[in-house]
Amino acid sequence: MSAPTVLDAGALITGLAWSVRPPRMVGDAPADIYSGDEKRSLARLAQLTRTHNELCTQAVDPFEITAGLEAAGVSDRQARTMYGAASVFELAEAMYGLVPRRPSTAVAPVDPWHRPLSRHLLRGLLYGLPGLLYAVALIMLQTGFDAVLLLGTTIVATGLGQGLSVLGHVLIGRGHRPAASAMFRTALAFGGLLGVLIIVGGWLSGSLSPAAVLAGFQIAYLLAATVLMVVDAGLILLAVLTPGVLLAIMELSGATVLPREVALGVLALCVAAAVVTAWSQLSAKPRGTMKHLREGFGLASFDYTMGSHYFVYGLATAGLVSFAVVDVLGRRGDTAAGPIALMMLPLVGSLGVAEWLVYRLRSRAVTVLRQTTSVSRFRVLARSELLRAVLAYGAILTSLSFAVIIVFPQQSARLFVLSTAAYGVLGLAFFCATLLLSLGRHPLALGLSVTALVVDSLLRWVFESASPEALAAVHLSVFVGLLVVVLPAAASQYTSAGAHR
Secondary structure (H helix, E strand, O other), X not given: OOXXXXXXXXXXXXXXXXXXXXXXXXXXXXXXXXXXXXXXXXOHHHHHHHHOHHXXXXXXXXXXXXXXXXXXXXXXXXXXXXXXXXXXXXXXHHHHHHOOOOOOOOOOOOOOOOOOHHHHHHXXXXXXXXXXXXXXXXXXXOOHHHHHHHHHHHXXXXXXXXXXXXXXXXXXXXXXXXXXXXXXXXXHHHHHHHHHHHHHHHHHOOOOOHHHHHHHHHHHHHHHXXXXXXXXXXXXXXXXXXXXXXXXXXXXXXXXXXXXXXXXXXXXXXXXXXXXXXXXXXXXXXXXXXXXXXXXXXXXXXXXXXXXXXXXXXXXXXXXXXXXXXXXXXXXXXXXXXXXXXXXXXXXXXXXXHHHHXXXXXXXHHHHHHHXXXXXXXXXXXXXXXXXXXXXXXXXXXXXXXXXXXXXXXXXXXXXXXXXXXXXXXXXXXXXHHHXXXXXXXXXXXXXXXHHHHHHHHHHHHOOOOOHHHHHHHHHHHHHHHHXXXXXXXXXXXXXXXXXX
């Protein structure tokens, strides 16, 4: 799943630099004397809440008021001498308890999470279609080493694409499109160079196998596809992929069997077209690339840390999704790309809906937060929204899984059912992890995904001599465990009002 197309609006806290007006001294005015429509006391603490009225009425917790007071220059010493509080935080707690929270009467801001459903469905289609080409490539490869090479480059390219996507969105979200274009050009050049090195390495090894060519093109394609999706050129990418997709459908359905050289040539042309198209979509002038490269594209160390999180997360998710392919390769059997593609169909086919549900959850949280006056009420409504989304996506995955199992019966029915169910559970776990990413909880999502991958790999080694059905059951249990952990984590973060500010 891709990174969000805009930075998490809740992470960009605004309105903290309020100007400080000295509180009006009222001597020893009794606390029961009130003034104004709000009927707030004329005591010194109440006067401070008037000075920071918007902060107090819109804050979701005392921490937000603390941040506002410190940004306004209120120190612990002032809190003690003027208001009788031990610290700014204690003062903020008193202010939070004194002023009831009220929704803002201002015009509702633009919802940064609103996107048309059609856009999400298109992106989901673009996520899934390369899987068909990948399946055809696996069918055409004969040796275990070729399949391992293609699998390894796919996992690495997925991680690079995730990291590039989030950094590109950061720059575009800040209005630095020239720097984003420079970074994308650098990434495309790097991907092309890496692909050439892989191909040359295969040639120097004594035989230039189709696997080396495909692996080299795979790196370049995924980076080019990432660029096109970040710059909202999804329809162009779809047009570029169409010839390869038609070829893959014919090959997988058995309608026609083209010579391997012809099929691989078509896939290579699709990849080359994607790279050329991505380069042509970059608007900034190429001569600015070296300048931006020397300046680090204007990104801070925090941005690169977040990008590295997404890179590792991409590696982990790609590794988890590849469990069926790794099992087959480990047993030195046929790649069985057709059945594996069908097992993955519920997950791949529902990616667009999953992205739409994540965006809808974030959009609903912003709306509910703006309309409610109680943090506890927000938690109740947010929990209800999340439950409905999880049940809806779970129902979609279940329906698609049953459809695949019924329509495409396999020789090894038990193995096929277990693996299809494992992909369905994994899809629901990815949905929760994507929600965590959208909330800015990158280390949490990363840690859970990497832990699941490590546990799954260790259990594969322990059950190396087990039957394929038993190994599939092990994968299913690991993914259920991941879901059991990541779902409460996502619920805890999503129902926290502070996560959406």
